[in-house]
Amino acid sequence: MHTIVVITDIHGNYPALEAVLREIDDKHPHIDHIYCLGDMIAIGPNTNEVLETLFSRENVSMILGNHEEAVMALIKKEQYPYIQEKSHHQWIADQLRPEFIPKLLQLPRTIMCEFENQNLLFTHFHIKPEKLNVPISENPYTSTSNQYPVPMNEVKKIFQDTTYVDAVLFGHLHESYHFQFNQTVFVSPEALGCNHQSFARYVLLEIEGESIRVSLKPISYDKEAFIRSFKQTNVPDQENILRIFYGEK
Numbered sequence: 533m534h535t536i537v538v539i540t541d542i543h544g545n546y547p548a549l550e551a552v553l554r555e556i557d558d559k560h561p562h563i564d565h566i567y568c569l570g571d572m573i574a575i576g577p578n579t580n581e582v583l584e585t586l587f588s589r590e591n592v593s594m595i596l597g598n599h600e601e602a603v604m605a606l607i608k609k610e611q612y613p614y615i616q617e618k619s620h621h622q623w624i625a626d627q628l629r630p631e632f633i634p635k636l637l638q639l640p641r642t643i644m645c646e647f648e649n650q651n652l653l654f655t656h657f658h659i660k661p662e663k664l665n666v667p668i669s670e671n672p673y674t675s676t677s678n679q680y681p682v683p684m685n686e687v688k689k690i691f692q693d694t695t696y697v698d699a700v701l702f703g704h705l706h707e708s709y710h711f712q713f714n715q716t717v718f719v720s721p722e723a724l725g726c727n728h729q730s731f732a733r734y735v736l737l738e739i740e741g742e743s744i745r746v747s748l749k750p751i752s753y754d755k756e757a758f759i760r761s762f763k764q765t766n767v768p769d770q771e772n773i774l775r776i777f778y779g780e781k
Contacts, residue, residue, distance in 0.1 A: 533740040534647040540569035540703030544576025545725025548732035551753035569703040570597025570656035574624050577765040583632045596639045597656040601668035611669035619768040647739045650698040657704035658690045681707040688713055710746055717744050728779030730755035
C-alpha cells in the first residue's frame with residue numbers, strides 16, 4: 533500500500549501549514565509523499581515562511597497555481613492577467629525573497645505519478661490540452677460560473693475530458709470535492725489556508741491495488757493569531773481580503 537498526502541491553496545497562511553505538517557509528521561510518519569497543488573502564496577501575508585518550509589522538505593512536490601504564475605508575470609515584466617488584483621500581487625512580489633524566484637520558475641503545472649499501477653494526475657485546476665503551455669495572461673485554467681461554491685455537476689462537466697487517468701487531484705476552488713466520473717476518481721481538498729473556519733484541511737490517499745481510499749482531514753490552528761498578524765502587515769485591500777476569504781467582519 534502507498535499513502536500520500538495532498539494539500540492545496542495555502543495562500544500565505546503559515547500557521548495553518550505548520551499545523552498540518554506537524555499533524556502529518558506526528559500521525560503519518562511513513563507516508564510516501566506530499567503533493568501541493570499550487571497557490572502557496574498570495575491572499576495571506578506569509579509568503580516567505582510558506583515557501584521556505586515547503587522547499588526545505590524532501591518529501592514535498594509542488595505545482596504552480598494561478599497566483600504564483602501571476603506574481604511571476606509581474607516579476608518578469610510580462611503581460612499580467614488580473615487587473616483588480618495587481619496591487620496585491622505586486623505587494624507579494626515585493627515581499628518575495630529573491631532566492632525563491634528561480635525555484636518557482638522551475639515548478640511544473642502538472643505532475644503525473646504511478647502508485648500501485650494507478651495513474652494519478654496532480655493539477656491546480658483543469659487546463660485544456662491546447663492551453664497547457666500558454667502563459668497565464670491567456671487564462672489557461674478553465675473558467676467556472678459565478679456560483680460559489682461551484683456546483684458538483686459543473687465541476688464534473690469541466691473535467692469530463694480527463695478520464696484517461698485513474699485519479700485526478702485538483703485545487704483552486706477552495707471547496708472539497710470527491711466524486712467518480714466513468715472510472716476516474718476526482719478529489720479536491722478544501723483550501724488549506726484560506727477559509728472562514730479555524731481549520732486547515734488536507735487529504736490522505738491510501739492506494740492499494742485498484743482501491744483508492746480518500747480521507748479529508750481537518751486540523752485546528754490558531755486562526756485568531758493569524759488574523760492579528762495579518763492586520764499588522766501592509767497587505768493592500770486587507771479589509772476586503774479578510775472579509776471575503778476569512779469571514780472577518
